[in-house]
Amino acid sequence: MQDMTSGKPVVTDTTSTILDRAAEAAARATPDTLAKKVRGLSDRMVAWIFIAPTIVLLLAINIFPLIWAIQLSFTNYRANRPNEEIKNVGLQNYSRILNDADTWMAMQATAHFVFWTILLQTLIGFSLAYLIDRKFRGHAFWTTIILVPMMLSPAVVGNFWRFLYEPQIGLFTYIVSFFTGIPTTDILMLSSVKLAPWAIIIVDTWMWTPYVMLICLAGLRSIPDYIYEAAEVDRASNWRQFWSITLPMALPFIMLAVLFRGIENFKMFDMVNLLTGGGPGSTTEVASITLKREAFEKWRTGFSSAFAIILFVAVFGLANIYVKVLNRVKSR
Amino acid sequence: MKSTLKVSLGLAAGLAASTAMTGASQAEDLTLCWAAWDPANALVELSKDFTTQTGIGMKFEFVPWTNYADRFLNELNSKGKLCDLIIGDSQWIGGSAENGHYVKLNDFFDKEGIKMSDFVDATVVGYSQWPKNTPNYWSLPAFGDVVGWTYRKDWFSRPELQQEFKAKYGWDLDAPKTFAQLKEVAEFFQNREIDGKKVYGASIYTERGSEGVTMGVMDVLYSFGFKYENPDKPYEMEGYVNSDKSVAGLEFYKSLYDCCTPPGASNSYMGEGIDAFKSGQVAMHMNFAFTWPGLQKDEMVGGEKVGFFANPAGPDGEKLAQLGGQGISVVSYSDNQDAALQYIKWFANPEVQKKWWSLGGFSCLKAVVEDPTFPESQPYAKTFLDSMAIVKDFWAEPSYASLLQASQKRFHDYVVAGQGTAKEALDGLVKDWTEIFEDDGKI
Numbered sequence: 001m002q003d004m005t006s007g008k009p010v011v012t013d014t015t016s017t018i019l020d021r022a023a024e025a026a027a028r029a030t031p032d033t034l035a036k037k038v039r040g041l042s043d044r045m046v047a048w049i050f051i052a053p054t055i056v057l058l059l060a061i062n063i064f065p066l067i068w069a070i071q072l073s074f075t076n077y078r079a080n081r082p083n084e085e086i087k088n089v090g091l092q093n094y095s096r097i098l099n100d101a102d103t104w105m106a107m108q109a110t111a112h113f114v115f116w117t118i119l120l121q122t123l124i125g126f127s128l129a130y131l132i133d134r135k136f137r138g139h140a141f142w143t144t145i146i147l148v149p150m151m152l153s154p155a156v157v158g159n160f161w162r163f164l165y166e167p168q169i170g171l172f173t174y175i176v177s178f179f180t181g182i183p184t185t186d187i188l189m190l191s192s193v194k195l196a197p198w199a200i201i202i203v204d205t206w207m208w209t210p211y212v213m214l215i216c217l218a219g220l221r222s223i224p225d226y227i228y229e230a231a232e233v234d235r236a237s238n239w240r241q242f243w244s245i246t247l248p249m250a251l252p253f254i255m256l257a258v259l260f261r262g263i264e265n266f267k268m269f270d271m272v273n274l275l276t277g278g279g280p281g282s283t284t285e286v287a288s289i290t291l292k293r294e295a296f297e298k299w300r301t302g303f304s305s306a307f308a309i310i311l312f313v314a315v316f317g318l319a320n321i322y323v324k325v326l327n328r329v330k331s332r
Numbered sequence: 333m334k335s336t337l338k339v340s341l342g343l344a345a346g347l348a349a350s351t352a353m354t355g356a357s358q359a360e361d362l363t364l365c366w367a368a369w370d371p372a373n374a375l376v377e378l379s380k381d382f383t384t385q386t387g388i389g390m391k392f393e394f395v396p397w398t399n400y401a402d403r404f405l406n407e408l409n410s411k412g413k414l415c416d417l418i419i420g421d422s423q424w425i426g427g428s429a430e431n432g433h434y435v436k437l438n439d440f441f442d443k444e445g446i447k448m449s450d451f452v453d454a455t456v457v458g459y460s461q462w463p464k465n466t467p468n469y470w471s472l473p474a475f476g477d478v479v480g481w482t483y484r485k486d487w488f489s490r491p492e493l494q495q496e497f498k499a500k501y502g503w504d505l506d507a508p509k510t511f512a513q514l515k516e517v518a519e520f521f522q523n524r525e526i527d528g529k530k531v532y533g534a535s536i537y538t539e540r541g542s543e544g545v546t547m548g549v550m551d552v553l554y555s556f557g558f559k560y561e562n563p564d565k566p567y568e569m570e571g572y573v574n575s576d577k578s579v580a581g582l583e584f585y586k587s588l589y590d591c592c593t594p595p596g597a598s599n600s601y602m603g604e605g606i607d608a609f610k611s612g613q614v615a616m617h618m619n620f621a622f623t624w625p626g627l628q629k630d631e632m633v634g635g636e637k638v639g640f641f642a643n644p645a646g647p648d649g650e651k652l653a654q655l656g657g658q659g660i661s662v663v664s665y666s667d668n669q670d671a672a673l674q675y676i677k678w679f680a681n682p683e684v685q686k687k688w689w690s691l692g693g694f695s696c697l698k699a700v701v702e703d704p705t706f707p708e709s710q711p712y713a714k715t716f717l718d719s720m721a722i723v724k725d726f727w728a729e730p731s732y733a734s735l736l737q738a739s740q741k742r743f744h745d746y747v748v749a750g751q752g753t754a755k756e757a758l759d760g761l762v763k764d765w766t767e768i769f770e771d772d773g774k775i
Contacts, residue, residue: 076771080409081730083431102741167596191598193749279540280598281749282741296402298734299409 066312073306080299093306103307105282106290112197113204113272113286114265118258120205125212126254130246132213133220143217150210158274161203165189165275193283196276200284204271208264212257219253220246252330259322266315287311361389362671365404365415366658368394370626371475374691381687382678388671397602398542401733408433408663416666417675419474419658422458427730428661429462434470435662440673441469446680452476454723455696459659464728471659472676473696475622478719479551479654481514482609482627483507483616485639487526496520507641511552511584514616514644518592521615533592534616535608536585538748539601545747546726546739547601548618549585551654554724555646556581567769574758580647582754586747598748609633620656621719624712625692640715643722655723657694731768738764 041049073093077086097103128146132139149157164172173187189199223245231241269288272278278285278293291311295304364379366372372394379390393414395403401421407414408428420428428434437460441448448456448469455473462470487493488505497505501516508514518533525531537548550558557577562568572578594613597604602619606626609617610633628634643653660679662672678684685697689709694716695701707714727735739761746757769775 080405080427080733081431082409082411165596168594185595188596188598191596191748193751273541277539277541277599279744279748281540281745281751283749293737296406298737299405300734 069305072302073309075302077302078299079301093303106287110286116201117204117265121209121212125209126216128213129216147210149207154270158271196284215257219250223249255326362416363391364417365393366419367400368396371693374693411665415663416668416672419660423728423732425462426728429470430730435664437469444677452696458655458725471661474660475657476694476696477620477656478723480719481641483639486637508644510644522592532594532614535605535614536618540744544601545743549743552585553581554652555650567775569762573762579754621716640712642718652722652724653719655725734768
């Protein structure tokens with residue numbers, strides 16, 4: 001219902017009157033002291049009150065432990081010797097880590113794992129996204145099916161892949177044996193020094209490729225159709241359209257997926273722990289496994305804090321550089 | 333109004349009384365922490381008698397072996413009050429004594445007339461004393477355990493296999509007396525088809541994560557002449573840990589792993605070993621004695637099909653075995669120390685110890701294991717006694733965890749991953765262990 005002359009809703013006055021009355025009633029019902037207090041708060045103060053719980057939580061569970069870990073990293077503290085005097089050892093822990101061959105072996109294993117998983121997941125994930133984006137019949141169903149692995153718990157995935165890799169009863173080894181003719185008992189996916197790193201890469205790729213696909217799919221869907229229509233008018237080939245439109249425009253999304261997976265895989269623990277426990281020998285001992293052993297098996301708390309700080313700085317530094325590159329790509 | 337008041341007062345009084353009673357019963361309840369395994373179930377059964385006799389309720393916190401050390405060492409290090417009593421691993425004794433986690437029991441033993449001489453000597457040294465071989469007691473030997481072997485007696489007794497074996501190796505197929513014989517038996521069974529199924533020689537410890545490969549390797553190395561240190565100069569390890577005899581022992585363990593274990597057994601410990609034996613995959617099986625009652629009762633491989641033998645002798649005839657097992661201690665952070673000590677007094681009773689053995693717990697009381705009827709009490713009882721007579725344990729120093737992780741890495745790298753030589757692995761181990769003792773200020 002509108003006022004025919006002004007075109008404004010006729011309910012406006014009535015509504016404002018009702019609201020005013022309600023506000024007055026609320027003000028009257030509010031005890032004086034509280035009312036004064038509330039009236040005395042600035043917008044900024046109210047905003048602070050709302051975000052304070054979050055900030056307190058952040059300080060308590062992120063910043064405080066970080067500062068504490070930094071402090072511990074300069075000491076010889078061991079959590080299993082609560083009565084022992086804590087000595088400041090300066091940069092000794094850092095120097096030991098950086099000069100320790102085992103640490104560099106672990107970093108090498110981590111780099112191998114991160115490089116290959118990201119490469120495979122990006123290639124396969126983007127290819128799948130490209131196919132799904134074609135919107136063929138049943139594409140929604142296949143998208144759901146493809147997403148299933150990433151919805152599973154890593155503990156479940158690790159355990160059932162351990163069975164799949166079993167040399168005597170494993171389905172994976174049976175299939176490989178069927179196609180290659182190699183006896184199943186010779187396919188030692190988790191026991192062979194050469195195969196074990198690849199066994200973990202395969203599982204991680206299987207599980208997390210759908211995640212990369214999803215991000216790439218979002219990127220592909222964000223490209224406006226009119227650009228392709230203009231390219232069609234210009235008689236650009238599919239190949240040309242892919243290289244000049246699809247890939248450049250989806251690139252920020254691909255880079256984002258690489259960033260997420262890179263950070264995740266740099267601190268990969270659960271899958272490796274479940275599948276190989278870092279073995280055979282130390283072949284698959286990635287940095288987080290070494291860190292766990294130092295912190296909770298050897299109980300070298302100061303030493304492991306220093307190691308954690310080094311890893312944190314490495315991930316944080318690389319991620320920052322990467323984000324800068326990503327922003328540059330996006331701004332093009 | 334009056335009646336309402338009466339009802340309210342009555343309810344309040346009832347509520348207060350019930351709260352007080354609950355509080356009282358909770359204060360009396362004891363929590364015992366241990367690993368989640370068969371003997372723990374036997375202990376639950378046994379402890380019902382304690383509750384009946386004393387009115388003290390028992391609660392149990394059992395954690396799977398893979399997390400046992402992590403979980404309970406965390407609990408002790410954080411001075412947690414979860415456990416009033418703890419059955420901690422033998423290697424924890426040094427750290428727990430020095431860091432004040434356990435209550436020292438000397439005065440209590442004296443007061444209650446509990447004599448350590450009543451318990452098997454090796455278990456007293458292994459589970460109770462710190463420093464070793466001194467009369468300072470931090471726990472009561474609770475569960476004797478040692479690494480030994482089980483074998484498929486039914487396969488070993490098949491005439492055609494016996495004949496073939498004799499023709500090939502020149503001695504009768506039987507439980508091996510030496511490690512050289514053990515390897516021959518393992519080789520004989522490796523990849524052999526028995527009842528239409530491919531079987532393998534032996535299941536041995538190869539686990540990387542906790543302590544598996546170290547327990548297995550040490551079990552063999554001792555009999556080859558391995559020594560932890562110079563007996564005259566503590567912590568001097570050069571020439572002892574990496575002696576020629578130790579190198580030969582480590583090479584033997586690797587050769588056994590390479591030739592005669594099931595495919596993919598690169599991360600195998602107690603559970604995996606039991607699975608391999610129970611599923612009929614292996615002819616012989618290295619494992620702690622606690623597994624024997626379960627295997628004896630097993631429908632598929634138990635009864636007459638299974639045999640037991642103590643660790644075979646090394647090249648020089650020396651025969652030693654890796655000690656397992658634990659002592660029971662009172663946690664110094666517990667608010668129920670008196671009741672916990674009462675439990676230990678009850679547990680040390682010979683009648684309780686007899687029942688403990690009958691339920692599947694491996695008693696360490698001499699009155700039980702030296703009873704003339706003991707060797708015949710179970711098919712594995714004599715092997716258990718023979719094995720307990722030859723035990724040797726890993727370091728029990730406060731830094732045992734670091735020492736253990738160093739050996740886990742060195743042994744797994746060499747035995748399973750095939751990296752380097754046995755000499756390099758043991759030289760590296762001397763270097764690691766020396767560094768740890770230097771950090772501790774012991775060298």
